[in-house]
Amino acid sequence: MRVSLKDVARQAGVSVKTVSNVVNDYPHVTPATRARVQQAIDQLGYRPNLTARHLRKGRTGIIALALPELGNPYFAELAAAVIDAAAQHDLTVLLDHTGGLREREILVSQGFSARVIDGLILSPIELEEEDLRSRTDSAPLVLIGERRYDLPYDHIAIDNVAGARTAVRHLLDLGRRRVAFLGARRDRLHQPAHLRVLGWRTELAVSGVVADEGLIAVTDGWDRPDGAGAMAALLDAGKKPDAVFAYNDLIAIGAMRVLSERGLRVPEDIAVVGFDDLAEGRYGAVTLTTVAPDKQAIARMAVESVVHRLAGVEYRARQLQPAFELLVRESTVGRAGAAAAGEPAAG
Template sequence: MAVTIKDVALAAGVSIKTVSNVINDYQYIRADTKQRVMEAIASLGYSPNLSARSLRSGKTGVIGLAVPELSLSYFAELADSIIKAAEERGLKVLIEQTGGDRARELEILASPRLQMTDGLLFSPLGVSNEDAHHLNVNFPLVLLGERIFGGPTDHVTMSNVESARAATAHLISKGRKRIAVVGGHEGEVIGSAGLRLRGYQEALEEAGIPFDHRLVAYTTLWHRSNGATSMREMLESGVEFDAMFGLNDTLALGAMRVLQEAGLRIPDDVAVIGFDDLDEGRYSLPTLSTIDPGRGEIAETAVRVLQERISGHDGPPRELEARFQVVERESSRLPTS
């Protein structure tokens, strides 16, 4: 690793700048000089020192991605898409896990630890709209998710309200009127839970179905266990329902398991739809209807927009929404009524 541009220059009998020029495809180089330099590079096994390069150029070619946890399937699949999108643009991705903890999230925004990167894709869970001013940072930052709207940065998000409305409408179109919801966050207005719940309510309203608060189960986290526990409680409460909307797939799968344990048939007794289009839902029994929130589009847009900011693009913050789709699978496959 001790071979530097200097050694190459010496071997090829040129100046170091000429070697640098060859590496960076500078146009005015004679073919034979280029050839000689290339050979020297190859024979010495030279490769540029990226630290030096980034010191000089101020760019690292690395972007940061801060997510709650990779063990949550949604974020794992998001990270997958983002790494792929970044790769297409010649960027590497450094991943940071926040655990969804507000303090830790703020620390990441404030701290210079991730200086090894040119910018950050930030998917918060703990911070809320009141923390929006913390997003005023002096590095390129693109916000993901639905915790903060109208902040000072570019924001890529899914159409939460609309797509949740579509999910609910889908169940209604199957003739269901008592639609349970699993995964609400008490008092939340902004955030995935709040927005999706709003979509749910809007769909009910459109259909003239009264909202029944007993049909909404609140959870703190969105793990499988929370879906299971909520559904268990709801069954015990004795409230009647003929459909369920899981605010994400993981919750829906956890809840579905409890429904089945209780001997209820899906979709006949309870039609179910989730949200996220996780791979898992494709092979559960029954397969899970869901909302495809456009993860690929989100990833590509986010990386593109971040790269624009990194290369100096100025302008007001943009709000970008990905297109969604209702995916009907077995858990809600019923004749339309």
């Protein structure tokens, strides 16, 4: 039989209200009483009925997370982090895949066909500001991802320009001067790729290095084949760089494959830096130096923003910037250098 609050109260020798206060983590319970109730909960194996709790508050206990590409390891890792963060608030996460399509992003942002979610965390790619200005759904909305918006919603994104500058500065400090950028976009000035190109240009200029615009490779996608194609195109055009800064880890991994096929050594001939810190980059024959966004912080901030809005906390929309760090590995400093930097050797 299911253990009830009354069972726990009887075991602990307290009132049902006191047990409820402990279960709901209300502050006005003495440490001794809280410990006694928690001991009874553990002994009896009590589990709160989350569905009933949410229904009493007029909620479902479900938030939605809409991502552009679930097959991309970065978004898969981010989704796992959001699910873990939501669990800390007794929330379940409903995943949706938009494909980065504007019509799908509009549909998701405007609300589901039935009132099945309490809030939405959305990572848009093509959504325009006017699409969200006409939003009528009352469920709290939080934006994540690096596309810039001037909207009355919390937006959580790392500083892409600073991240790109950090990557390029690392390559310049190693003596590299012909730094290519793989993964630029055409006519999509609000996208993170544009911001990372801006960081690339800015750091080269600050360091007194003339940016060779011919070393910017445009790609149509974000995956390994896009990086491989971009790298091959540069080499075939005779534009051999001595370093590569890639829009993301997948593009970097595709580029490294082509370099290997062409007989070029990483990092001796060409150093490579990615972006995202995917698990795949840590276990290749040559481990990948990368800019690592704090995915756990992104997830935590996004979930807490929804929770605060649901609790009625009033504040102006915020632009939140989680931290990032450069993880130096073999693709820029070799095996010995990576070991000295604290990274394990490949294999």
